[in-house]
Amino acid sequence: MDSPGPCEISFVRSGDVLTIEGIADPALWPQGQYMLRVEVRQRGNISVSSQGGRIDARGSAAAPMVLSRTQVSASAGSDVTAELILRDGPRQASCSVKG
Numbered sequence: 001m002d003s004p005g006p007c008e009i010s011f012v013r014s015g016d017v018l019t020i021e022g023i024a025d026p027a028l029w030p031q032g033q034y035m036l037r038v039e040v041r042q043r044g045n046i047s048v049s050s051q052g053g054r055i056d057a058r059g060s061a062a063a064p065m066v067l068s069r070t071q072v073s074a075s076a077g078s079d080v081t082a083e084l085i086l087r088d089g090p091r092q093a094s095c096s097v098k099g
Contacts, residue, residue: 006093008064009036009082016075018099022068022084026057032088036068042078055086 006028010021022036035052051068067084074080083096 007084007086007095009084009095009097011099016073017071018074019071020082021066023064023066026065029055029086030058031055032086034067035085037083039081040072040074040078042075
């Protein structure tokens with residue numbers, strides 16, 4: 001991962017479609033649970049979606065792992081916020097980005 005920290009969020013735009021990936025370092029998060037929450041605000045409307053699941057990267061390579069990937073329609077001028085939450089028992093971390 002380019003930046004230090006437990007996770008990162010990638011935004012890739014192609015026209016009005018935005019691909020969002022929630023990425024974690026398996027060395028820091030070999031197991032646990034994740035939740036990726038995305039909010040899009042455009043032309044007076046709000047769309048909220050979330051995806052979650054288990055993390056089980058024990059024995060995986062040290063490369064960053066994509067936990068969740070989603071695509072949303074987000075025209076120019078839209079406000080998009082994404083947050084990735086990682087949990088393993090009492091341990092928790094998160095990262096967020098606006099784009």
